[in-house]
Amino acid sequence: QQQVKQSPQSLIVQKGGISIINCAYENTAFDYFPWYQQFPGKGPALLIAIRPDVSEKKEGRFTISFNKSAKQFSLHIMDSQPGDSATYFCAAEEDGGTSYGKLTFGQGTILTVHP
């Protein structure tokens, strides 16, 4: 099935804390796993992405951890800031896609970072 399940639905973190969002998938043909950040009234913007040949990718305060055997991946936001407050979506795309545009999205996590 072409689902990506995301949790939690909402998350409240204090400034400076670590935000962790988890996703699980079933389709073993997925081979590209991006995370998107969406602010109210805006379109999703790519935050960070990973392919299954690595178990972790870090860009600044954002880290993706990937567990291929468990078919799970997660986003960690270190030193969370109020400006990180947004909705975060995980997504996945199948091997053989012609570009990174036909994505299966998770349901989204509303992150609130309190000052």
Added chain:
Amino acid sequence: NAGVMQNPRHLVRRRGQEARLRCSPMKGHSHVYWYRQLPEEGLKFMVYLQKENIIDESGMPKERFSAEFPKEGPSILRIQQVVRGDSAAYFCAAAQVMNTEAFFGQGTRLTVV
């Protein structure tokens, strides 16, 4: 995503009317994807187009919905005889070439009254 322009940003239609949503990618971005986002849900893929061709419409409802991306001009998502369940945010994303990131526009919020 500033390079992908969608208009209108907000659209209100009465039940039974037609809705036309436009997506203008940056020059050279010839791969266009349309997504629908229902309230408090993730985005759902609808259709993938290249110039003058529909590549994948597996996510499009079978009736009332159509999409095109002509040689000249924007991509159009057309919804005929809208119903309240069509109320959603519709996003398009555009990519330049194969195996590159697709950038999202800011979306069109359709409200059917």
